[in-house]
Amino acid sequence: MKNDNGELVVPQLTVSPDLPATVQDVLRAAKPAELRDPDPAGRGSLWQGLAAPVRWETALMCAGGYTFFTSAGPHAPVRVLLWPAVGLGAAWMALIVSLDVARRRKDRDRLQVIRQSRESYVLDADLVPAAGQLLARASRAVDAVRSSKVHQDNYLDRQRNDVVLPEKVWEIAETLRVYSRLERSTPACAEGEKARPVLDAHRTVLQTTLAGIERRVAALETYAEQTAEADRRYAELLQIEQLSATGHELLELLARSVRDDLAVAEIDSLTEGAAAVATAFEAALAEARESAHALAAPAAA
Structure with missing residues (x-):
């Protein structure tokens, strides 16, 4: 295949055949930026996933829930749902954190493989x-x-x-x-x-x-x-x-x-x-x- 200048297109990635097949698959699936700079240190800490709930969607949901429950009277039946709602929200945030930490761990391990294979x-x-x-x-x-x-x-x-x-x-x-x-x-x-x-x-x-x-x-x-x-x-x-x-x-x-x-x-x-x-x-x-x-x-x- 040739480009507009009549030159052959240089392969974007050439992999050593001595690498294990699993590592070759990781390299071929990686983004060009990750292959050029595979240093995981610049990709963020693993535990930065703890800040995953700090998003505008979460803040908006919490503000809506707070307004809903505080606007009801102290003896309103809906106040009975306050603590279950708080528990559900906490569980939801814990799920978000765990998923983000797991994703970051997977990305860190993948980038480590790329860096070691540079x-x-x-x-x-x-x-x-x-x-x-x-x-x-x-x-x-x-x-x-x-x-x-x-x-x-x-x-x-x-x-x-x-x-x-x-x-x-x-x-x-x-x-x-x-x-x-x-x-x-x-x-x-x-x-x-x-x-x-x-x-x-x-x-x-x-x-x-x-x-x-x-x-x-x-x-x-x-x-x-x-x-x-x-x-x-x-x-x-x-x-x-x-x-x-x-x-x-x-x-x-x-x-x-x-x-x-x-x-x-x-x-x-x-x-x-x-x-x-x-x-x-x-x-x-x-x-x-x-x-x-x-x-x-x-x-x-």
Whole structure:
């Protein structure tokens, strides 16, 4: 997906696949502001929930009840309900307090989980534009592979892909975060002649790092392209197999109007076409598998 400037949309959140599934769910459900600033200390004390009844609705209800009971005479029957009403109001306030304290405790625990996982996820705001585009390209390539028909039908070792590919994206995202942090802290110009070679060396290391990451992204994109080719061959094979399944009926139809040998020749041509497409599919699938093994080779080493 691209924005109005033609650039790929950088993933808002990239999570380490090593995190437990429950923690990943918490991170994906969190608000962007909570992910940017997960410090629970700034979210209010747990026991501030004791002030939950101090609201204008509660004050209005209490004032109405006070006016109602004090306006009645001292011997009015309604005065009998005064203390039960006070007890009911107290119970209502206690319920409000307990619910608010429980909500604050849940929020505190959730923010604590986010804060402890801060180094295990990368936000789009963590990355400089060049780094963000590389991460977007890597994510797009992996999504293309995992959404392909040959992957879903397990022609490309689906179980292995589902483990290796998220790890590759996370390694790229984690490295790009460090790169972006150093890139932002790099001065725009040297303060003197002695500082210039040091700054140039610093920039050279950053450029080399970015080029290395781009090679990794390009490898993912090559894998995605080969997977797409295998997908196209697979779709072609399925279509021809579907057409060939009607060969017997087609033979009977042709035999009604032309000689049997002509009908057989027509069916044989369909069979040869199916075999040719099957061969092309196997070749495309083999290339995709070889690319997958090459992609995972550094990790295995």
